[in-house]
Amino acid sequence: MMKSSVKKFICEWVPFSTDTEVYTQETFEELVGDEFEAMVFADEDHDIPSYIWTTNYVCRIKRSTRMINDISIEKIPRNPACS
Template sequence: MLICEWRDFSTDAETYTLGLFEKMIGDEFEAMMFEDDQDIPSYIWTVNYVVIVKRNTRMYNDISFTKIPRNPVCE
């Protein structure tokens, strides 16, 4: 499900709000995609990036973000 409004989500270590996410990524939020009724998004779009949200589960539930440029410049 693709939504264009920010929806807060949490792991065992952190609650991600719009302000915290934009500060971490350094870009402005545009949309997010949730798969299979998950409570953590799989992808988040910003103005300049597509952010892949990777789940890391060992001792506790956590995530990491991978930023991929939306419009890479090739010279």
């Protein structure tokens, strides 16, 4: 049976950081080339969002912790064109 959980969408930017970078709304928008709309955190214990919605993308934030705490961002088109 598939479990469903509803996460709380946050419509105001919440700054977050890794060991190497501080992400403000301005730096994130410049990085992805799109405007912020909302974010969601996996749970209250996480300080880095799991997903960030922009005007044209859903950005999946992947954590990586080898030597340092860092992230990668996967941009997924919100309205893909299907033919």
